[in-house]
Amino acid sequence: MKAIFMLFLWVLAPVFLFAQDPIGLPQVSSYTSTVYKAGTQNWGIAQDKNGVLYFANNEGMLSFNGAYWKLHITPNKTNVRSVKIDKTGRIYIGGQDEIGFFAPNENGVLTYQSLKHLVPEGERQFADIWDIKINNGEVFFRTVNKIFRLKNNKIDVYVTREAWVFIGQVNNQIIAHENKVGLKAFKDNQWISFCNDKRILNSTVTSVLPYNGDTLLVTTLKNGMFLLVGEKLLEKKTPNDNTFINDRINGAIQINKDLYAIGTTSAALLIINKKGVIKRQFSYTEGLNNANIRSVLVDQHQNLWVALDDGIAFIAFNSAIKHIYPDKNKQVSSYASRIFDNKLYIGTSNGVLAADVNVNQGDISNSQANFKEVANTKGQTWGLAEVNNHLLLANEDGGSVIKGYGAKQLYDGLGTWLYQPLSADKIVAGTYTGLQLLGSDNEDFKVKGTLSALNEPLRFVVVDEKLNCVWASHPYRGVYKLDLDANKQKIIKTT
Numbered sequence: 001m002k003a004i005f006m007l008f009l010w011v012l013a014p015v016f017l018f019a020q021d022p023i024g025l026p027q028v029s030s031y032t033s034t035v036y037k038a039g040t041q042n043w044g045i046a047q048d049k050n051g052v053l054y055f056a057n058n059e060g061m062l063s064f065n066g067a068y069w070k071l072h073i074t075p076n077k078t079n080v081r082s083v084k085i086d087k088t089g090r091i092y093i094g095g096q097d098e099i100g101f102f103a104p105n106e107n108g109v110l111t112y113q114s115l116k117h118l119v120p121e122g123e124r125q126f127a128d129i130w131d132i133k134i135n136n137g138e139v140f141f142r143t144v145n146k147i148f149r150l151k152n153n154k155i156d157v158y159v160t161r162e163a164w165v166f167i168g169q170v171n172n173q174i175i176a177h178e179n180k181v182g183l184k185a186f187k188d189n190q191w192i193s194f195c196n197d198k199r200i201l202n203s204t205v206t207s208v209l210p211y212n213g214d215t216l217l218v219t220t221l222k223n224g225m226f227l228l229v230g231e232k233l234l235e236k237k238t239p240n241d242n243t244f245i246n247d248r249i250n251g252a253i254q255i256n257k258d259l260y261a262i263g264t265t266s267a268a269l270l271i272i273n274k275k276g277v278i279k280r281q282f283s284y285t286e287g288l289n290n291a292n293i294r295s296v297l298v299d300q301h302q303n304l305w306v307a308l309d310d311g312i313a314f315i316a317f318n319s320a321i322k323h324i325y326p327d328k329n330k331q332v333s334s335y336a337s338r339i340f341d342n343k344l345y346i347g348t349s350n351g352v353l354a355a356d357v358n359v360n361q362g363d364i365s366n367s368q369a370n371f372k373e374v375a376n377t378k379g380q381t382w383g384l385a386e387v388n389n390h391l392l393l394a395n396e397d398g399g400s401v402i403k404g405y406g407a408k409q410l411y412d413g414l415g416t417w418l419y420q421p422l423s424a425d426k427i428v429a430g431t432y433t434g435l436q437l438l439g440s441d442n443e444d445f446k447v448k449g450t451l452s453a454l455n456e457p458l459r460f461v462v463v464d465e466k467l468n469c470v471w472a473s474h475p476y477r478g479v480y481k482l483d484l485d486a487n488k489q490k491i492i493k494t495t
Contacts, residue, residue, distance in 0.1 A: 021280050023344070023355055024322030024365020028287030031312040036069040038062050042307035044082045044132075045297035046091065053299070054091055055307060056080040061093050061102065063110070074098055074112055084132035086139065094129020094141050099148065118155040119148065133169040140174055140186070142167040147176065149186075158191060166205040170216060177205040183228075197233040199226065207252040209260065211274065219249045219262070225276060238276025243267060253296045255317070261304060263293030269306055269315075282306075288313050322365040326353040338384040339364070340391045345374070345402065347381025352393060354405060376400065376407040383418040387427055388440050392419050399429055399438075401445060410438070411447045420463045420470075422488045428470060430461040435472065435482070437489070452482055452491045 033040045039058025046054045055062040060073040061080050074080070078095035085091050091102040091110070100114040116124060123146065131142040139150040147158040147167065166177035174186040182196035183205070204221040208228070211217040216228040217236075224244045227234040238244070247267035254260050255271070259279065262270040268283035268291040282288055292309035299305055302318035326334065326346045336347035344364065345354045355369040383394035384402075393400040393407055394416035400407040415432035422428050427438040428451055435451040435458060451470075452458075458472040458480075470482040470491075483493040 022366045022368055023324055023357070023371070024363070024367075025286060025325060026319050026322055027314075027316040028282065029314045030287055030289045031069075031314075032289060033311065036062055036064070036071075036312065038069075038071045039079065040310045042294060042312055043080070043130075044084075044295045045305050045307050046083045046085045047297060047299050047305075048085050048089060048091070051300055053297075053305060054083050054085070055312060056083040056093065056295075061091070072102060072110055072112070074100070075114070081128045081130050082132045082141075084134055084139070086134050086137075092132050092134075092139055092141075094132055096128050097126060099129055099141055115150065115155065118150070118153065120155070120157055123157045123159070131167045133167055133174055135169050135172065135174050135186075138174075140167055142176070156189075166207075168205075168208045170208050170210060175208050179204075183208075194231045195228065195233055199223065199235075200233060206249050209252060209254045217252075217260070217274075219244075219252045221248050221250070224249075236276065238272075240270075240272070240276055240278050243270070243278070244276075250293055251295060253298060255298055255302070255304070261296045261298075263296050263306070264291070265293075266291050269293050269296065269304075282313075282315060320363075322363075324365070326355075326371040335381050336384040338386060338391060340384075340386055340402075341404075343404075345384055345391065346371070347377075347384050347393070347395070349380050350378060352377040352381055352384070352402065352407070372405055374402060374405050374407055376409065377402070382416065385419040387419055387421050388424070390440075390445070392427075392445075394418050394429070399436075410445050411436070417457070417459050418461060420461050422463055422470075422484075426488055428461060428463065430458040430472065432457045434458060435461070435470065435491075448489075452494070454480065454482075454494065 041058045042055050044056035053064045058079040060071050063070045076098055078098045080093045080095045082094040099116055100112055102110045102112050105111045126143045126146055129141045129143055133140045141148040142164050144163050145160055147164055149156045160178050163179040164176055165179050168175050176184050178184055180201055182193055182200050184191040184193050203223040205218060206221050207219045209217045218226040218228050224241050225236040227236050248265040250263045250265055252260050252262045258273055260272050262272055268288055270278050271280040272278050283291060289311040290308040293306060294309060295307040297305040304315040304317045306313040332348040332350050334346050334348050338345045342359055343354045344357045345352055352374040353371040354374050355371045357364045357367040377393060380396040385392045391402040393402055396415045398412040398414050399410040399416045401410060417430040420428050425440050427440060429436040429438060434454045434456060437448040437451040439446045439448050456474050459475055460473040462471045464471060468484050472480045472482060481495045482491045485492050
């Protein structure tokens, strides 16, 4: 088997999860209003070609270049509910009774330009602009009772007697949901109704996403998920329907061809596959400040940015580096790790924990498992070593051999740092008081006594086959060369 050469290990408080999460957690960074110095609520996210991020915030539009935050305020100081960037770099925003865009002036400073004067005079009073979508150069702004379309520096208005509850862009098409009317597509300068299924009439659509070919995935606020094939709505049963219904789906986004990010009102961020199975939950325990997700963005590096009801979060979803939290109930540090017998063992400041892992998959951090305590391993762990097809534990109480989720003590009273094989049947142990010699017959281990007369803590030990010696280091006194006899039974010279 093999050791884990790079592993980041922390411990967090417990949280209820809907299913076993993967044992590896990507980095989660949270930003509060005291950090970015703006309002608590964030509603939308966009990213420009240079990687700068923009957030629709209660106090204006926030920008973040990876190092600095800046708040951009509109002339009427409205809150900003939505943000979208077109191919030219214009940053369109929608607020309360305000519609316009930010663009750099001749000095490169973002300057706001209102578009409200383009709205027909009789339609210039409106409430919040909740969504902005761009398709083929046309920009659509959704309020509850109006949709504005900006094209060729002209704004057309589409009014409803009911409510526009959703607008989205999918497969090069703009789709909207009109309450009590159904789904509509924008074609030839008008809204064409194409699905008035009763289940849609009684729902609030929150996203329409690519699923498989011409089939689309439809999420709703309180009625779970559906599949849309042409004009036909199909029920989509999932193992987590109760979660999607009870915790409500605020919105969703496709991460890749297999995964979707679902933002909920109370279960935080859920990562699901096409079957609707929850593969991962990101909540307070994982580092989010709030469980109410307003918007999610997949950035240029396929990582996730999350707009929260209180704050902003970044999830390094596409990073190869993962953190492992072996014990969610205790604040303990981790000192050693080893993959052995299809299990990941982690030695902590108060014992060893283990979890079953799939060693055949490319990334074992994606293994879905729970860590369990290994019996009889309490105390400070210093090392885990695979020697002669056995897993040996070095801790403050002595040495043990681990089998499965239990351990058998080899000796006690000698705090042990590590093990190194001397030969096929001999092992040297570095302890608090020198070197110990262990014998092995591939089935069991026996203590053969002290190998060295040095009564010193030897923290690091290396066996030198060529010189037939052991190199050992003391924390403060340097390195010792311990020459072995021909049978590797004792030390004959110390320098």
